[in-house]
Amino acid sequence: MKDKPELLSPAGSFESAIYAFKNGADAVYLGLKEFSARSSAVNFSFDELSRLKRFAQENGKKIYITINTVITEPEIQSLLKAAAELDFMEIDGIIIQDFGILSLLKKYFPEIPVHASTQMAVHTIEGISFLSKEGISRTILSRELSVKEIRNLKKAHKDMELEVFIHGALCYSFSGLCFASGVLLKRSANRGDCAGICRTWFNGEGRKGFFFSMKDLASYKHIEELKKAGVSSFKIEGRMKSPQYAGLSADLYRNLIDGKTRPENWNSLSAPLQTTFSRPYTDNWISGNFKSMITCHDYPSHTGIEAGTVSSSDSTSFTLKLLTDVSVRDGLMFFVPDDLPRAVKFGVKKMFTREGRAVTGEKPGKTVTISAPEQAPVSAPVYKISSHKLNWPGINEKAFPLWQKEISITVTVTSKDITVSASCRGREYLVSKILPVEKARSRNDFKKILLDLFQSSGDSAFTCGKIRLINQTDFDDNSIFIPPKELKSTRRAFFDRLDSLSAQGSMTPPPKRNTVRLKREHSRGIPRGKLVPEGNGKIPFVLFDSEFSQNSLPVIAGKRYVPLMPVLFNSQAYLKQLVNMIESGSTIHFVLGLNNPTHLEWVSKLSQYENVSFFVDYGLYTANSYAYRFFTERIPKLEFCYFWIEGSWEEYLSLIQSTGDTGVPLYFIGQSFAPHLFLSRGCYTNNLNGGTCPASCSRRFTYSLTQGSRKYQVVVKDCITWLFNKA
Template sequence: MVDFIMNKIELLAPGGNLDSAMAALENGADAVYCGLQEFSARKSAKNFSLDQISRLREWTLQNSKKIYMTLNTILKEEELAGIMEILYQLEDLGVDSIILQDPGLARMIKRNFPHLILHGSTQMAVHNLSGLRVLKDLGFSRVVLPREMTISEMAAFKTAFPDLEIEVFIHGAQCYGFSGMCLASGMLLGRSANRGECGQVCRTWFEREKDRGYFLSSTDLWAGTRILELEEIGISSLKIEGRMKSPAYAAAAASYYRAILERRSPEEISSLEDNLRVAFSRNSGIGHLKSTKGQSMVDREYPGHRGLFLGKTLGGSGHSLTIETSRTLHKRDGLMFVTSSGEARSFSLDIKGKTSLEPGKVTIPIPFQAPPKGTDLFQIQSHDLHSKSLNELSLPLYKKPVSATLLLSSEKVTLKVAEYQFSKTLPFQSEESTGSRGPEDKIRNEFMKSAQYDFCLSSLQLEGDGVDLSTRFIPPSSLKNLRREIYKTLDEVRRSQKEDKLRKLRESLLEDAAKLSSNRGSLPPRIELNPKDSRLPVLTPGNIKKAKLSARDGLPYLPLSPLVFPSDEKSFLKEISESTGTEGALIGIGNWGHIGMYQELVQKNTSLRWYGDSGMLLANSQAQLLMEELMGSETAGSYAWIEYSSSEIPVFFNKAGKEFKPPLFISRNCFKKHSLGGSCHECKRSFEYDLDQKDKKYKVILEDCLTWIFSGEENP
């Protein structure tokens, strides 16, 4: 290891369960992000109980690590009361942050749980200066950028907001579309990605003109040594994706990137890279880090784990194959090849009478017919990369530290706890001591024993009331009884205050919803607001002046594109301003960046009004209230979260209508280039393609290097 002095950058790893979290932290991660069994964008991961979070929290405190909780899903109205109790418990546990997506959750935390630190999830799709400013003003300390941002764009963000922490994905799966904007799973399967139930539609096959392939299956992001560039521009946290992956993957990824940050030898880094590829890897590249158009973004041939490339087969017959490899292979290692039809064939290495095969030319028995000569062979599992299962009971529970004052006299004792505005006096006898040493140490040691309680009087100030503590004697049995009585009493106070606070919060939720119900606004079916001469349901930078805007009561509606990149931001704002005139207009707010843009627009044109468009994913009363507080002007109403079933939509939202077809994917990938193998040379920057999959048709629209994919008609 070499010494390297630079601003400390955080290495953040996935904690899909307690085993994975500990594997990552013990192998170089500074922090882990974890989800509960509810309200997590990775519902299929094992996730955590609150008891496990308590144990992990205690461990991280003792080892100078951090734990971030992901509550990054859209919340339905009826779930708001339930998540209040979770927030109360997480604040009590003192977790290092809450990573969230839902605007309503942000409002609830900001107003009611001030000790919880807010991190904006990548699901919020904040990708421009306007959006960053809005979250910073809201009190977010960190924003997790979309995977589609370039290093140069990130550097500009840091220059504009040096005090705002920026978190960046450096490794793992990439979605085809922007996170938070992907509606494919929800609209097609009834499994919303914004609710942690993604069915990974992008990882399935499609057909185009009788050509079948995984046209939307993204390669993995593998930043490698590029993370040193991110360190140089002041990125705060480097994030590894993978809460649904194994503890072995979490350990291997943390070890690999820790080695890069510490500038270890190329040989060690290469060995750790091999381990990571074995643990889990698809075809990979650096994504959008160096180019807005991205590099090697789609693998049409195979969407799954490929592992480490061992070499091409030299031949084979029957149930054996021959290969020359530089890697030692062990009994029970997992190997795989992909057939010409795209089928993965995996097997466990079974070598009779041996435990390993040394590097060189080797013949391997397989349970299938040997593949043709020249077939790629991969290692997808290693016998020595398995992590041991953790006995979670070996980790102590977290005890919330409570500061108190203990005032002792000869006949009574008074406990004061300022945090809970609590004071209680109990009868208590102490005696004159014949020795010179008082009871202070004994009292403090006894009160550190919190037994079954989830708090501990860890900071105890002792004062004498008319007595000199240095000359007192307290019988040990009396001290134990006092400690039991005080802990019991304080526990009752804590529980009572918790119940009282949660009751008041639930009442306030009902009051908020009632206020909105009487002032919902009225919007037409969303399809009526689509620009009349556009293939897209929104206005993109550069086409507002050409577009024929929809109007109602003489006022134009401007449904803004949810993707407004930094390079387009100023010019788009000018185009909007020129299109609104002096009579007023209604601006569709479909992204956090739109909020910042609207705040600028309304300063110059007070006749403007706004409406919440489908892209904001507004699903609850608290989300709508936050919007109204941020916009500071009259609203025409908001469309409900598009993935709501019609019967679930709260009465204070407008229905978008079945006829409205939102994009299933919005991608910075160019479909022509990455999915079809086309070229940018003399490109018209505007194309349209058809895709088929079983009984469904899809429309792919390519405009200015952005790909929009819509669900079309049913196949006959």
């Protein structure tokens, strides 16, 4: 690995990408108009991507494309077309969540590097082992890991690039294992349509609050530790945020990574970034301090930086001593008491000094009176949430030239004609033309004439990188003359042919439909609700905790079902308990439910037991035929798969439309089973107590919450928090 890790910035728009690059980002990650986990971001057309690719290539930067969503069967052909275009553009990598996409990319586009999204919830040595064997070149780790845990993962996998989030918003639930938005509002976070349920209010414990709204991650204190741990890429979250955020965060972390600034200077240097967007910061997970306050219960959104405290006020203005510079046209905010603190946001229109003189701005330390839309409470903090100084100029992407694919061209000249040929992706393309070939009146560098000619390819998607001249005339290379008009006509015909083939998708052999034959057993499937272990409450997985008993496992048709826990911070201990149970119950048949790449790595070992078989549970996503094929080809003794839990009946039917009675059954889970909504490493009890654990903690708690007419149950077991719909 290089001494300095890659700095990877978010690019929700073309402007964000350019500002990130110009402020020090080594790479950006971005989504297309389809297939992005941030569907509400502006995202990119292929025209914009081409222009950004040209800029990145000329400046030594990289671009990664996010296709980190679950893909349904009707979308496969569109995805194949998009992947072919990305392959043609020699994109630096594709970030994926769906194992079906991994299978598709490796089959048809093996040259594209594939990165495992944080949506895969990869957090163990075994999970990385499985991905490595499948050709994944980089793993984007779960955000819940500490530096120590990351270091141990890297020690075990020196050849796997590890990407770690260092700044930005945090999800309450493990990414990829959050079903709140999909279950409650039919807006799946695994489809890029998260409704942000964790940022909404709940009623509980005698109060109303944003109990699941996380603080923002800021890892500025841990940059050197992460570098020493072997992290390959430092990632900043924020594709939904502004170009200013992308640029300022890149600049700040570029200087930290390069050692040009120190962590102790963070507060002063980060003020512009915090003004652009910021919640209160935390580094609890990355630092390994899992018992600290990680949520903001009073307000879920941007609070900027504190500008001062109200010393006096009336219905039209307030007075305060400034902690930061404030100017007319800046945005301010204060809170007024309510059942939840109510934010009052406004732009500064008028400002006066202590002496009553109107000013357009003042520096820290000055006392000013500022006009306001309503009375601010005395002693209330005032926050600066925008600055007119950060209104950066817009960027016109059309001013950036399109990227062109460099190809090596061979020009064969005979006494009667010229043939131009090129090889691209293992296929040969050529254009021949009969034209006059004469001896030049004066010597010239004919090869350079050809190179200059074919490098001027206009609006073609191609350009000439290298040229080879095969001279089959009676003249030497420097004595060939072909009329310029004829050469230009040949060039135009050649590039027109290449562009036509590219537009038709002929540059890549068209893939055959990945047909599968699935049993039509949706009406006879095993209801997922029947596989919840007894005594677990609503938790639908086996925990192997102090309350576990083999007799608690559900038994169906003489087999005991064991849905494996998708999150394991001591995976070896869990595996040991699982193996002990299997070996001690040799007369019992166990069907193990697979919910994480960790479990897929265990399959080869566990399948050796005669009393073990498997099913693909809802923690893995079988939403398309490629995912189905991926699992059925790799998992021996596979009894059935559950269809993607957030998928509709119509999407399910589109996958089982092939007839026949062969293959592994695919079961539709349906509405009768209520999965977890959140699964979090954050302890709800700890955060209710302001970041402290209760005395003599039992590590077992339940709470009731409401939100309008909806009722919920919070379950805390061994510091892991679950949220469920309450029946």
